[in-house]
Amino acid sequence: xxxxxxxxxxxxxxxxxxxxxxxxxxxxxxxxxxxxxxxxxxxxxxxxxxxxxxxxxxxxxxxxxxxxxxxxxxxxxxxxxxxxxxxxxxxxxxxxxxxxxxxxxxxxxxxxxxxxxxxxxxxxxxxxxxxxxxxxxxxxxxxxxxxxxxxxxxxxxxxxxxxxxxxxxxxxxxxxxxxxxxxxxxxxxxxxxxxxxxxxxxxxxxxxxxxxxxxxxxxxxxxxxxxxxxxxxxxxxxxxxxxxxxxxxxxxxxxxxxxxxxxxxxxxxxxxxxxxxxxxxxxxxxxxxxxxxxxxxxxxxxxxxxxxxxxxxxxxxxxxxxxxxxxxxxxxxxxxxxxxxxxxxxxxxxxxxxxxxxxxxxxxxxxxxxxxxxxxxxxxxxxxxxx
Amino acid sequence: xxxxxxxxxxxxxxxxxxxxxxxxxxxxxxxxxxxxxxxxxxxxxxxxxxxxxxxxxxxxxxxxxxxxxxxxxxxxxxxxxxxxxxxxxxxxxxxxxxxxxxxxxxxxxxxxxxxxxxxxxxxxxxxxxxxxxxxxxxxxxxxxxxxxxxxxxxxxxxxxxxxxxxxxxxxxxxxxxxxxxxxxxxxxxxxxxxxxxxxxxxxxxxxxxxxxxxxxxxxxxxxxxxxxxxxxxxxxxxxxxxxxxxxxxxxxxxxxxxxxxxxxxxxxxxxxxxxxxxxxxxxxxxxxxxxxxxxxxxxxxxxxxxxxxxxxxxxxxxxxxxxxxxxxxxxxxxxxxxxxxxxxxxxxxxxxxxxxxxxxxxxxxxxxxxxxxxxxxxxxxxxxxxx
Numbered sequence: 001x002x003x004x005x006x007x008x009x010x011x012x013x014x015x016x017x018x019x020x021x022x023x024x025x026x027x028x029x030x031x032x033x034x035x036x037x038x039x040x041x042x043x044x045x046x047x048x049x050x051x052x053x054x055x056x057x058x059x060x061x062x063x064x065x066x067x068x069x070x071x072x073x074x075x076x077x078x079x080x081x082x083x084x085x086x087x088x089x090x091x092x093x094x095x096x097x098x099x100x101x102x103x104x105x106x107x108x109x110x111x112x113x114x115x116x117x118x119x120x121x122x123x124x125x126x127x128x129x130x131x132x133x134x135x136x137x138x139x140x141x142x143x144x145x146x147x148x149x150x151x152x153x154x155x156x157x158x159x160x161x162x163x164x165x166x167x168x169x170x171x172x173x174x175x176x177x178x179x180x181x182x183x184x185x186x187x188x189x190x191x192x193x194x195x196x197x198x199x200x201x202x203x204x205x206x207x208x209x210x211x212x213x214x215x216x217x218x219x220x221x222x223x224x225x226x227x228x229x230x231x232x233x234x235x236x237x238x239x240x241x242x243x244x245x246x247x248x249x250x251x252x253x254x255x256x257x258x259x260x261x262x263x264x265x266x267x268x269x270x271x272x273x274x275x276x277x278x279x280x281x282x283x284x285x286x287x288x289x290x291x292x293x294x295x296x297x298x299x300x301x302x303x304x305x306x307x308x309x310x311x312x313x314x315x316x317x318x319x320x321x322x323x324x325x326x327x328x329x330x331x332x333x334x335x336x337x338x339x340x341x342x343x344x345x346x347x348x349x350x351x352x353x354x355x356x357x358x359x360x361x362x363x364x365x366x367x368x369x370x371x372x373x374x375x376x377x378x379x380x381x382x383x384x385x386x387x
Numbered sequence: 388x389x390x391x392x393x394x395x396x397x398x399x400x401x402x403x404x405x406x407x408x409x410x411x412x413x414x415x416x417x418x419x420x421x422x423x424x425x426x427x428x429x430x431x432x433x434x435x436x437x438x439x440x441x442x443x444x445x446x447x448x449x450x451x452x453x454x455x456x457x458x459x460x461x462x463x464x465x466x467x468x469x470x471x472x473x474x475x476x477x478x479x480x481x482x483x484x485x486x487x488x489x490x491x492x493x494x495x496x497x498x499x500x501x502x503x504x505x506x507x508x509x510x511x512x513x514x515x516x517x518x519x520x521x522x523x524x525x526x527x528x529x530x531x532x533x534x535x536x537x538x539x540x541x542x543x544x545x546x547x548x549x550x551x552x553x554x555x556x557x558x559x560x561x562x563x564x565x566x567x568x569x570x571x572x573x574x575x576x577x578x579x580x581x582x583x584x585x586x587x588x589x590x591x592x593x594x595x596x597x598x599x600x601x602x603x604x605x606x607x608x609x610x611x612x613x614x615x616x617x618x619x620x621x622x623x624x625x626x627x628x629x630x631x632x633x634x635x636x637x638x639x640x641x642x643x644x645x646x647x648x649x650x651x652x653x654x655x656x657x658x659x660x661x662x663x664x665x666x667x668x669x670x671x672x673x674x675x676x677x678x679x680x681x682x683x684x685x686x687x688x689x690x691x692x693x694x695x696x697x698x699x700x701x702x703x704x705x706x707x708x709x710x711x712x713x714x715x716x717x718x719x720x721x722x723x724x725x726x727x728x729x730x731x732x733x734x735x736x737x738x739x740x741x742x743x744x745x746x747x748x749x750x751x752x753x754x755x756x757x758x759x760x761x762x763x764x765x766x767x768x769x770x771x772x773x774x
Contacts, residue, residue, distance in 0.1 A: 042728075043728070044728070073695070073696060084717055329470065333455070341429075341431070
C-alpha cells in the first residue's frame with residue numbers, strides 16, 4: 001500500500017465533489033476523465049498532444065499488455081511509465097472486461113479465467129493473483145482488482161453468483177497485492193512502482209440489493225479507491241443513473257469513486273451529480289476515428305455531405321488546435337480520403353472536449369453553481385445531432 | 388508571373404549553393420527538402436508538427452486534388468493554403484508522374500492524357516492548359532508545368548519523342564499560365580494566388596544530348612525556376628548523379644534548380660554537390676509508416692526482433708521529439724501492434740532527419756566546409772543498416 005497515494009475532497013456541491021487525487025506520478029484533479037490508451041498509446045495522438053491537452057491520467061489495458069509485449073518485458077524496461085515515455089499517472093484495468101468480451105474463447109472457473117489470445121489463439125490464464133502481479137510489473141499508479149463482469153440483462157440469481165465470485169476474487173487479489181507490497185521480490189519480474197494503489201470493483205448488475213451487498217463487502221476488504229463496474233453495458237441511461245446514485249452514496253466519502261467505461265458527455269455530468277470522481281471511456285478516441293466530433297451542441301458526424309463546403313470550425317466556441325486551425329470542409333475531406341490525420345485531428349478535439357467539460361464541471365462545483373451548469377449543459381447538448 | 392517570387396544565391400562552395408527562395412507565403416532556405424503532402428496533408432503528422440520541425444515548403448499532388456475534392460471547391464475555399472490551413476509555401480506537382488504511373492488506365496495523345504480515376508474508374512483528362520488552371524485554383528506558390536515522364540530504361544528514340552512532346556506541352560502550359568496571370572477571371576473557378584510561380588521540367592532520360600536540348604529549349608520558354616524530371620525512376624545512382632551534374636550545370640545560375648522525387652539522404656548530399664537547390668520525396672514519410680527510421684548511420688528497421696528490449700533512442704545524436712522521448716523497444720512494440728502512433732513518431736523523426744540534414748548542408752556550404760561535411764556524411768551514413 002502506498003504512502004504517496006491520497007484523496008482529498010476540496011469542494012462539494014450537493015452530491016458532486018471536487019477533489020485531488022495524489023499519486024507517485026502526480027496529481028489528478030477530480031472529477032477527472034482518463035483517455036484510453038489500450039496498448040500504452042492513446043490511438044491517433046502522441047503523449048505530447050495529451051500533455052498539451054492537460055491530460056492528468058491515462059488508462060492502459062492489462063489484458064492487451066499482458067499478451068504483448070508482456071509484463072516481464074515492461075518490468076525490465078523499468079515499468080510502463082518508462083517503457084511508454086509517459087510520466088503522469090496511469091490506471092490499468094483488471095483485464096476482466098476484455099476477457100469476458102472474448103465469449104466462446106474463454107472459460108471461467110473459481111480459480112480464474114482461461115482464454116485464447118485474440119492475436120494468435122494461444123492459451124492464457126488470468127487469476128486474481130497473476131493480475132495483481134502483472135500490474136505490479138507494469139507499475140501503474142492505480143491497479144484494478146480482477147473482477148467478473150456480467151452481461152446485461154442478467155437474472156438476479158446469476159448476478160448474485162457472479163458478484164459473490166467477484167468478492168472472493170477481490171479478497172484474493174487484495175491479499176496478493178498486499179503481499180507483493182510487503183515483499184516485491186517474491187514475484188517473477190519486478191514490482192516497478194512502490195506507490196501503486198489498488199481499487200476494488202463493485203458489481204451486482206442493476207439490482208440494488210446486490211450492489212448494496214457488494215459495496216459493503218468490497219469496502220470491508222479495504223482498497224485505496226472504489227470503482228463501479230458492470231454498467232454502460234447496454235442498460236438504459238435512467239437505470240445506470242439510478243444504480244450509480246445509490247452505489248456512490250453507499251461508498252465511503254473519503255475514497256475516490258470511479259465509474260468504469262462511461263460514457264457520453266451528458267453521462268459524465270449526470271454521474272458527477274451523483275457523486276462520481278473518475279471516468280474513462282473509449283468514446284472520444286474511437287468515435288473520433290469514426291468521424292464523430294463531440295461538441296457542446298452534441299455529436300457532429302463529419303462525413304456528412306453537407307459539410308463539404310462548410311468553412312466553419314467544428315465548434316466555433318472551442319479553443320482546441322483542431323477547431324482553431326481547420327474547417328469542417330477540410331476535416332470531412334481528410335476523413336473521406338482516409339488520411340490518418342483525420343483521426344488525429346478528430347481525436348484531439350474530442351479529448352479536448354472531454355477534458356474541458358471536466359474542467360468546467362470542477363469550476364462549477366467549486367463555485368457552487370454546478371446545478372446551473374448542469375441545466376445549461378443539457379439545454380445545449382443533445383445526443384441527436386443538431387448540425 | 389509573380390513579383391513576390393524571387394531567388395537569390397547567397398553562398399557558394401564549388402557547385403553547391405545556399406540561397407533564398409522568396410514566395411508570397413514566405414521564404415524557403417535552399418538547399419531545401421519538401422515533405423510530400425499528397426492530398427493536402429503530410430501523412431501521419433499535423434501541420435503543427437511540421438511547423439515545429441521548421442518545414443518551409445510542402446508538396447501537394449495536382450492529380451489527387453483534381454480528383455478529390457476538386458480544384459473549384461478548393462478555389463471557393465480561398466485556395467489550398469486556406470483550405471488545408473497551411474500558411475507557408477506549397478508546391479504542386481504537374482500530375483504527370485501520377486498519371487503516367489496509371490499504366491493501362493491512361494491514354495496519351497498530343498492534346499494531353501485521358502485516364503480513369505483510381506478512386507472510381509471515372510474518365511478524366513489532363514492537358515497542359517487544364518493543369519495550369521487547376522493549379523491556379525489551388526493557388527500553390529510553385530506550379531509545375533505538365534510534362535510527360537518517361538520510364539527507365541527507354542530507348543534514345545522514344546526518350547527524344549517524349550522530351551519533344553514535353554517541350555510542346557511546356558510552351559502551351561506556359562502560355563496558358565501567363566494568360567491566366569493576365570486575366571485571372573478567364574478560368575472557371577478562380578486563380579487564388581497572384582504570387583504563383585511556374586517551373587519548367589527538363590526531361591530526356593539518361594541521354595546527355597537530349598537533356599542538353601531539353602534544358603536549352605525549356606529555358607528559352609522562360610520559367611521562374613527549373614526542375615529535373617525523369618530521374619529516380621530506377622536508374623543506377625551513378626547515372627543519376629551524372630545526369631544531374633550536367634543538367635544542373637547547363638541550367639541558368641540565377642534560377643532555382645529542383646530535382647523531383649529524390650531521394651535517399653546520401654542522394655541529397657550528392658545532388659547538392661552538383662548544384663541542386665530543392666528536393667521532394669515520399670521516402671521519409673512512406674518509409675516511416677513502414678517502420679524504417681533514417682539516421683546519420685543509415686536506415687534502422689524498427690520491426691527487427693533485436694530491438695524488442697533496446698531502450699536506447701533510435702538515434703542518440705538526434706534531438707527530435709521521437710528520439711528525445713521514446714525507445715527503440717517502444718517504437719518497435721507500437722509498430723508491431725499496428726498502432727498509428729508508430730507512423731506518427733517514425734515520420735516525425737524522418738522528416739526531422741531530412742530537414743536537419745538540409746540545415747547542416749546549408750551551414751557547411753555557408754562556411755565553405757561542404758566538401759568536408761560530404762565526406763563525413765558518407766563515412767557515417769550507409770544504406771545497409773549498421774544497426
